[in-house]
Amino acid sequence: MYQEQDVLQEDLVEKFHPFTEILSFFRKTLVITELEVRKLKHDPTELFTRAIQPALWMLVFGEVFSRVRAIPTGKFGYLDFMAPGILAQSVLFVAIFYGIGIIWERDLGIVHKFLASPVPRAALVTGKALSAGIRAISQGIIIYLLALVLGVHISFAPLSILGIILVIIISAALFSTLSLIIACIVKTRERFMGIGQVITMPLFFASNAIYPVAIMPDWLKVIAHINPLTYQVDALRALMLIGGTSMYGIPFDITALLGSLFILIAIAAKVYPNVAK
Amino acid sequence: MNKPILEVKNLTRKFGDFTAVNSISFAIQKGEVFGIVGPNGAGKTTTIKILTTLLPPTSGEAFTGGYNVVKQPSKVRRIIGYVPQLLSADGSLSGYENLLMFAKLYDIPRKEREKRIKDSIHFMGLDDSADKLVKSYSGGMIRRLEIAQSVLHRPKILFLDEPTIGLDPVARETVWEYVSAISEQGTTVLMTTHYLEEADAMCSRIAIMIRGSIAAIDTPENLKLSVGDKNTTLNKVFEAYIGKSIDSEEGGNYKDVSRTRRTARRLG
Numbered sequence: 001m002y003q004e005q006d007v008l009q010e011d012l013v014e015k016f017h018p019f020t021e022i023l024s025f026f027r028k029t030l031v032i033t034e035l036e037v038r039k040l041k042h043d044p045t046e047l048f049t050r051a052i053q054p055a056l057w058m059l060v061f062g063e064v065f066s067r068v069r070a071i072p073t074g075k076f077g078y079l080d081f082m083a084p085g086i087l088a089q090s091v092l093f094v095a096i097f098y099g100i101g102i103i104w105e106r107d108l109g110i111v112h113k114f115l116a117s118p119v120p121r122a123a124l125v126t127g128k129a130l131s132a133g134i135r136a137i138s139q140g141i142i143i144y145l146l147a148l149v150l151g152v153h154i155s156f157a158p159l160s161i162l163g164i165i166l167v168i169i170i171s172a173a174l175f176s177t178l179s180l181i182i183a184c185i186v187k188t189r190e191r192f193m194g195i196g197q198v199i200t201m202p203l204f205f206a207s208n209a210i211y212p213v214a215i216m217p218d219w220l221k222v223i224a225h226i227n228p229l230t231y232q233v234d235a236l237r238a239l240m241l242i243g244g245t246s247m248y249g250i251p252f253d254i255t256a257l258l259g260s261l262f263i264l265i266a267i268a269a270k271v272y273p274n275v276a277k
Numbered sequence: 278m279n280k281p282i283l284e285v286k287n288l289t290r291k292f293g294d295f296t297a298v299n300s301i302s303f304a305i306q307k308g309e310v311f312g313i314v315g316p317n318g319a320g321k322t323t324t325i326k327i328l329t330t331l332l333p334p335t336s337g338e339a340f341t342g343g344y345n346v347v348k349q350p351s352k353v354r355r356i357i358g359y360v361p362q363l364l365s366a367d368g369s370l371s372g373y374e375n376l377l378m379f380a381k382l383y384d385i386p387r388k389e390r391e392k393r394i395k396d397s398i399h400f401m402g403l404d405d406s407a408d409k410l411v412k413s414y415s416g417g418m419i420r421r422l423e424i425a426q427s428v429l430h431r432p433k434i435l436f437l438d439e440p441t442i443g444l445d446p447v448a449r450e451t452v453w454e455y456v457s458a459i460s461e462q463g464t465t466v467l468m469t470t471h472y473l474e475e476a477d478a479m480c481s482r483i484a485i486m487i488r489g490s491i492a493a494i495d496t497p498e499n500l501k502l503s504v505g506d507k508n509t510t511l512n513k514v515f516e517a518y519i520g521k522s523i524d525s526e527e528g529g530n531y532k533d534v535s536r537t538r539r540t541a542r543r544l545g
Contacts, residue, residue: 024384031381038378039369042410109363113427116329116359116436118351119382276331 028119032127037134047135051142054090058083058146061210071211076153076241083152084236084244085209087143088229091136091168095175096200098132099183103192106275115276122269125180129265132176133169140168153242163239163250170257171232177264184271208233213247231256280343282307282465283328283434288337290323297323299489300337305482307433310456310466312480314473314515320489321469322362325438328467329359342433358427358464362438366423368412372403375411376426383430397425401455417448421455428459435459437468441475453479473511483511485518492518 040047058079065071066078073081105111114124147154179196186192206220207229213221224230235253238246246253281304290298298320305311313321326332328341330350338345344352366375376394385393398407401421411419420440428435440456441449449472456479460466470476476483477497484494493500493514501507504517 028382031378034381035367035370035374035378038374039367042369042371107363109361109365110367112326112331112361112363113359113365114382115331116354116357117379117382118354273331276326 025120025123028123029127029130032119032124033130033134036128036131040131040135047138050090050094050139053093054086054139054143055146057086057089058143058150062086062150065210072215073212075243079147079150080152080241081212081237082210083143083147083150083154084240085207085233087140087168087240088171088207088233088236089204089209090139090143091172091232092175092203092229093200094136094139095132095172096179096203097193097196098128098176099179099181099196100189100192102128102180102183102275103187103189106187112276115273120269121272122265125177125265125268125272126173128180129173129177129261130169133172136168136172137165140164147240154240155242155244160239164236167232167235167239167254167257170254170261171228174228174257174261174264177261177268181264181268181271184268184275187275203227203229208247228257228260279306281305282342283311283467284340285324285328286338288324288327288339289335290320290327290332291335296489298327298334301486301489301491302337303484303491303494305465305467307465308460308463309481310460310468310479312476312483313467313469313486314471314476314483314511315469315486316471316519318488319486321486322438324486325359325436325467325469329357329436330354356433358430358432358435360420360423360427360435360437360440362442362469364419364423366411366414366419366426369410371408371410372398372414372418372422373407375422376429379426380429385430393429397429400458401425402451415448416444417451420444420448420452424452424455424459428464432464434465434467437466439469439471441470441472449475473515477511485515487519 062079062082065082069078071078071081102111115121144154182195183192186195206223207227208224209229213224213230216224231248231253234247235250235257238244238250248256283305285304286302287300288298288302289296289300301320301324313324315321323332327334328339328346330341330346330353333347338347340346341353342356344356346353366372370378373394376397377390380390380394398404401424403418403422403425406414406418411422414422424437424440435456437456441452444452453475456466456468468479480497482494482496483500485492485500493503495503497511498507500511500514501509504514506513
C-alpha cells in the first residue's frame with residue numbers, strides 16, 4: 001500500500017505561512033462539520049423526536065396563555081410573541097446537551113485520535129459548534145411549520161429568513177460550545193446531565209423568551225441582560241414576525257452573540273485536550 | 278548507532294501522589310517494532326499518551342521523530358499515527374467515510390485521496406464492507422479499519438496501544454500480519470501489549486515495564502538468555518522479572534478493569 005514513498009507530511013511540517021494556516025483552519029473546521037453532518041444523515045431520528053417538546057410549548061402553554069392575556073406583549077398576540085421565544089428555546093435545548101457526545105467519544109477513544117492529529121484544537125471545537133448550528137436549523141423549520149398552522153404572523157422576506165438562519169447557527173454554536181466546556185470539565189455523563197438540567201431552566205426563564213424583560217423584578221432584569229439567550233430572542237423576534245421590532249437593535253444582538261461565541265470557543269480550545277488525559 | 282527516531286530521557290508522569298511513569302529512558306531506531314509489555318497499570322498507556330502529545334510529562338524529556346513532544350507538539354502530530362486502546366473508529370459512519378474524513382484532516386491532496394483510500398481498504402481486506410456502517414463490523418474488522426486510518430497519511434512512527442485486546446485468536450493473527458506488512462514498508466512501530474506471545478512474534482526489541490519503571494529492555498532472544506534458557510517462553514522471562522506473585526501485581530484498579538472489559542465487549 002506504500003507504492004509511492006512520499007514525504008508529504010514532512011513537507012507540511014516545514015511549510016508555515018500565516019495565510020495558509022488560516023485557510024487550513026477553516027478547511028479543517030468544515031471537515032469536522034461535514035463529519036458530524038454525515039453522522040446525522042445516517043441517523044436523523046433525533047431531529048424528529050426533538051420536535052415534540054417545542055410543539056407542546058406552542059400548543060399547550062401558548063394556547064392557554066394567549067387566552068388568559070396575563071402577559072403584556074404590546075401589539076402582538078401572545079402566540080406571535082412567544083413563537084420566536086420557543087424557537088430560541090428549542091435551539092438552546094438541542095445545543096446545551098451537545099457535550100454528552102464528547103463524553104461518549106471520550107469513553108470510546110475517538111477524541112484521543114483527533115487530539116493526536118495535527119488538526120488545530122480550535123478547529124475541532126468550531127467544527128462541532130457549526131454542526132450544532134446545522135442541527136438547530138431543523139428545529140427552526142419545525143417551529144416555522146407549527147407557527148404557520150397556529151396562525152402566527154410570520155415574515156417570509158428573504159432577508160429575514162437569512163437573518164434567522166444566521167442567528168440560529170450562531171446561538172446554537174454558542175450554547176453547544178458552553179456545553180462542550182462543561183463536558184470537558186466534568187468528564188462523566190451523570191455529572192454532565194445534572195449540570196445541564198440545572199443551567200437550562202435558569203437560562204430559559206431569565207430571558208425574554210416567554211415574557212418581556214420589562215415585567216421582571218430588577219435583580220432578574222440584570223441577569224436577563226447578561227444572558228445571551230435574551231439577545232438571541234430579541235433578534236429572532238425582530239426577524240421572524242411581520243412588523244417585528246428589536247429592543248436592542250439587531251446589530252447589537254448579533255455582536256453580543258458573536259462576542260460570547262468567540263470567548264467560549266477560546267476557552268473550549270483550551271480545555272478540550274483535557275478530555276484525553 | 279544512528280540518531281534514534283524516538284528517544285525518552287528520565288520521563289516521569291505523576292497523577293497526584295501516584296507515579297504512573299517513573300523516570301524511564303529508552304531509544305528506538307528507525308524501522309524497529311518496539312514492544313512495551315507489562316501488567317495493567319504498569320504505565321504503558323501513559324507512556325504512549327506522552328509520546329503522542331496527549332499528556333504532558335511531569336518531568337524528563339521525550340522526542341518523537343526528533344521533535345520535542347512538549348515544545349513542538351504540532352510537528353510531532355504530523356508524523357505519527359495512533360491507534361488508541363479504546364475503540365476509535367466512528368460507528369455512525371461507514372468505513373469509507375472514516376477514512377475519507379481522516380484523509381481530509383491530514384491534508385492528503387484531493388487527486389491522491391481516493392486512490393489511497395481505495396488501496397488501504399483493499400490492503401486491509403475491507404472491500405466488501407467499506408460502505409457499511411462501522412457499527413456492523415466485527416472486532417477484527419474495526420481494528421483493521423483503525424490501523425488503515427492511522428497509516429493513511431504515511432506516518433514515520435505508528436503507535437499501537439494494545440492493538441489486539443479483546444480479539445479472538447484468528448483476528449489477532451490477522452492484525453499481526455498487517456502490522457508486520459506496515460513495518461516492512463519502513464514505518465517504525467511502537468506497540469504495547471500484555472500478550473507475551475504477541476510481543477515475541479512481532480517485536481524486534483521489548484521493554485518490560487512494571488509499576489512505572491522499565492525492568493528490562495532487549496531483544497526477545499536476549500531476554501530469554503538473561504533468565505538462563507534461550508528455549509524458554511517470554512512468559513517465564515516475564516515471571517522472572519515481575520516475581521511470581523502475579524496476584525499482587527496484576528489487575529490494575531477498578532477503573533482499568535472496567536475499561537478493559539468494556540473495550541473487549543465492544544470489539545468482541
